[in-house]
Amino acid sequence: MDVKKKLRERIKDFSKSEFNSDFDSLKHDQRSDVLLKFYIKEIHNKFKTEITSDEIEIGLVDGKNDLSIDFIHKDDNVVTIIQAKYRGTTIANEEDKNIIDFKQVINRLIENEFVPNKKLKEMLSDVDLDNDQFNMIFITTAPISGHGLIECNQEPIYSQRIQDIGDRVTYTFLDEKGLNSELTNAIAMSTGFNEETFELYAYDSPGSGRKILNVNVNDRKQCILAVEYTQLVNAHSKIKDNLFNLNIRNFIGNTFQNKNIKKTIEKDAKNFYFFNNGISCLANELTVDDKLGKVTVKGLQVINGAQTVKSLVLNHKRISPTEKPVVLVRITEIAESYSKERTFIDSVTRFNNSQNVVKISDFRSNDAIQIDIQKKFASINLPGTTKNVTYLRKRTDEVGKRTNEIIKFEDFCKALHAYMIDPIEFSSSTSYLFDEKGGYSKIFGDGKKVDDYILDDEFEKRAAIWWLVKAFSEQIIKDRKEADEITKNALQGRWLIIYASRILLERFLGDPYKPISKHYKSGWIFGKGKVGLWYSELYETAKQSVIYLYKNDQQNLKGFLHRNWLRSHTTAEKIRVYCSSAPINVIKDSPSKD
DSSP: OOOTOOOOHHHHHHHHHHHHHGGGGGGGHHHHHHHHHIIIIIIHHHHHHHHOOOHHHBBOOOSSTTTTEEEEEEETTTTEEEEEEEOOOTOOOOHHHHHHHHHHHHHHHHOSSSOOOOHHHHTTOOEEETTTTEEEEEEEOOOHHHHHHHHHOOOOOOOSTTTTGGGGGEEEEEEEHHHHHHHHHHHHTOOOOOOHHHHHOOEEEEETTOEEEEEEEEEEEEEEEEEEEOOOOHHHHHHHHGGGOOSTTOOOOHHHHHHHHHHHHHGGGGHHHHHOOOOEEEEEEEEEETTTTEEEEEEEEEEOHHHHHHHHHGGGGGGGGTOOOOEEEEEOOOSSTTTTHHHHHHHHHHTTTOOSSSGGGTTTTTTTEEEEEEEEHHHBOTTTOOEEEEEEETTTTTTTTTSSSSEHHHHHHHHHHHHHTTTHHHHHTTTTTTOTTTHHHHBBBSSSSSSSSHHHHHHHHHHHHHHHHHHHEEEEEHHHSSHHHHHOOOOOOOHHOOOHHHHHHHHHOSSSSSSTTSSSSSOBBBBBBHHHHHHHHHHHHHHHHHHHHHHHHHHHHHTOHHHHHOOOOOHHHHHOOOOOHHHHHOOOOOOOOO
16 A cells, blocks of 8 residues: 555545445445445454454444444454444534444443344344443544544443443544554554664662663573653654554453553553553664663564553543653563564564463464465465465565465465365354364364474365365355345355355265365366366355255244354254255366366
8 A cells, every 4th residue: 555645545545446436426325334344454454353355244234223333243252333434524523423322332232222223133133242342433534523522532321231331342433533543553564573763761760760670581682671651652653553563462452451551541640550561572672771771672562562552652641741650661682583583483472462362363373384384375376377376374464566366364264164164163253263272273283283384285175275265255246246135145155155165075076175176276267168167167056055045044934134144053054964965966076177
């Protein structure tokens, strides 16, 4: 992305590239819809657990009786609720009533006094008000100021029916300025590690001065010091969220923890040092000046404590000038470049974050087997083209040449699990997908232990699965554009169609891998040539099987819910039985080449 382009320009580019539509010609509601999708894909997904295109479509609930909710998504026990308002440049301010109304969403859900529309009702059926955490996000391209800004900073008064609900809800309000800032942070996350030099001065303790503890363990320099919060805020203002490129979780952490940090900042800043665990950092270069009580660092990276730093950044204007929070900082020098000390850095980062329960994909992205897979993908081309393949293990990895075929680690894992294991288990649980005792060891090991490397034949299977999933997914998008409403809904079950294709190959050919493995790097294009036509026939049979079952259940099942059907193990079992025994088209063995 062109760094100099501002938010509105980027949204227009996004509308053209993602939906092939001229943004200026869209209706008001459609513009807000584009803003919402832009925010999720270009900002939210850079910092937090990724929401895929499929999940975005399922989670869109905007319309009559949407209770001021445009989008809702649940992953593990975290519910993200977003409302988006695209405003023209002539709008002076976002209306206060819209902000107030959004802050009452949780109370409306608790009191259950309003009747949600059908789609929202389906999404809410999976929400647990007594235990889930709620990430409430209001975005607008109009300025938020005056009474609106005051309202944003005030905690809502919650219904007393659920006593602790306020501890599990976090609100984020972003106007155009805030969105531009977040976009800048997102871009910074993708530009690699910073090489800026910072000077940090130890806290000037009355009676003892500026003290720095120097430690040398296994020939690694480390220092520990206390610093005033302003030094961390200034460091962040200089390089934005590039400060957290090595941090596994960035600022996605526990809602309750973030709120407690904020509460301490606002009400007991002078005791912040005693109530906070401090932050852990790495640096390329570390120089200590004991006389001045100064540490000079190059390439500073916060590997644990992003929540602490970001909370200070977001709330520093509320801190009284007489109460300056002090933070404990530990810095370890990485003498070589970050890339050369990858193994050590990964270990330090992982163990410094081990207290976090949610294991997002970044925990696994540096596993030896992922590095091996990356190398193997780099040695082949996209089928049917001369495009190189780039396997992105981390969300912050450099994409490489724009002409490359990009495979994202999380997408790859979902594709493998849907085909090899089942299409349901990971649908609302990122932690399961990347848990070594969960889905991760099933797709990259023996179900109990993860392999250190991948054998050639095992890589060929997985590469072939990816090309199948890629081709089928692209065709599903095309088919949805021309389908009736019921068929469109059925085609949201992308992973169900992928799973159905595997069952069909198992039924007719006895092996779901061998027929496709022979094409793992050979040139084939969906629907063209002998090989492409074979994949097209497999796709059509799998697709029609899922559509048939969807329509049948919608007509005959009492209390049928679209979203629940897409995520039900019962649905997957019906697909398995149907594709294993129903009188449908016979799938013949795939041709070796055109």
